[in-house]
Amino acid sequence: MSRADRDQRAYWDGLSQIDPDAAIIDPNDRRGLKNRYLAGMRDEAFRSSLCRHGLDDCVLLDLGCGTGSSTQPLLKAGYSVLGIDISLGLLRHAKVRCGDKHCLFIATDGSQLPIADATVDAAVVYVVLSYLVDDDRARALLESVRRSLKPNAPLIMIEQARTQRRTTEAGLKVQRSRPEWLALLSSAGFKVDSSHILRHGRFPTTPLIRAGWLPPRLWPHISRLEARIAAHTGVLPWDYAEILFEARA
Numbered sequence: 008m009s010r011a012d013r014d015q016r017a018y019w020d021g022l023s024q025i026d027p028d029a030a031i032i033d034p035n036d037r038r039g040l041k042n043r044y045l046a047g048m049r050d051e052a053f054r055s056s057l058c059r060h061g062l063d064d065c066v067l068l069d070l071g072c073g074t075g076s077s078t079q080p081l082l083k084a085g086y087s088v089l090g091i092d093i094s095l096g097l098l099r100h101a102k103v104r105c106g107d108k109h110c111l112f113i114a115t116d117g118s119q120l121p122i123a124d125a126t127v128d129a130a131v132v133y134v135v136l137s138y139l140v141d142d143d144r145a146r147a148l149l150e151s152v153r154r155s156l157k158p159n160a161p162l163i164m165i166e167q168a169r170t171q172r173r174t175t176e177a178g179l180k181v182q183r184s185r186p187e188w189l190a191l192l193s194s195a196g197f198k199v200d201s202s203h204i205l206r207h208g209r210f211p212t213t214p215l216i217r218a219g220w221l222p223p224r225l226w227p228h229i230s231r232l233e234a235r236i237a238a239h240t241g242v243l244p245w246d247y248a249e250i251l252f253e254a255r256a
């Protein structure tokens with residue numbers, strides 16, 4: 008395992024000591040409202056993309072599944088899920104959260120995915136490749152995801168982007184530009200069908216949700232509003248954006 012992977016594993020194993028929902032999105036969100044909102048947006052994006060592809064009751068790869076927060080709703084929707092993550096600490100939470108029916112969790116740095124070629128119906132990814140700062144490593148991981156997918160099977164990936172590439176979190180994370188993400192996917196052999204912004208990192212309603220000023224019944228309307236505004240503005244020069252990439256193996 009490389010030094011970068013060891014640092015990455017230590018970082019996530021450290022976070023696994025805190026609340027499993029806080030660990031994977033925003034560790035400082037003490038009330039957990041912002042994390043619930045973002046997880047809901049992620050889950051809805053995965054659900055509607057899988058529906059658009061006509062996929063139900065099939066085998067999914069949840070790459071970088073962490074504490075199983077994204078895996079659990081997929082299991083409830085009837086999918087079988089293979090969850091892969093670099094952190095054993097986070098995967099322990101995933102096992103407790105999801106049990107062992109229709110799911111399997113494997114700890115790996117992702118360089119060699121323990122999956123036979125052309126066996127998976129779709130892969131979902133939420134902010135994982137942003138933690139592979141080195142483009143060659145990110146490409147190698149995407150290539151092994153592509154090999155595990157059946158021909159033409161979808162990759163549904165949400166990652167963070169900026170107008171200019173920026174490394175954050177003491178060098179552990181990179182926010183690539185949208186063209187860089189698209190080039191990375193193409194160079195790993197994916198055919199990209201679409202990319203659209205789901206939300207901006209500093210959208211004004213997010214701190215209000217976090218403070219409890221906007222009740223959960225309004226959240227679906229707010230997330231639709233975020234996506235609609237983002238479709239017009241594109242990635243803003245002062246903020247990062249979460250982009251949904253849909254590609255095929």
Ligand SMILES: C[S@@+](CC[C@H](N)C(=O)[O-])C[C@H]1O[C@@H](n2cnc3c(N)ncnc32)[C@H](O)[C@@H]1O
Nearest residue numbers: 019071072073076077092093094116117133138
């Ligand atoms: C922001 S968290 C997202 C977790 C999960 N996708 C979710 O939505 O709840 C990023 C995840 O990527 C995992 N990760 C980072 N580098 C990885 C690698 N090389 N291989 C597999 N997982 C990795 C981390 O351990 C962490 O669980």
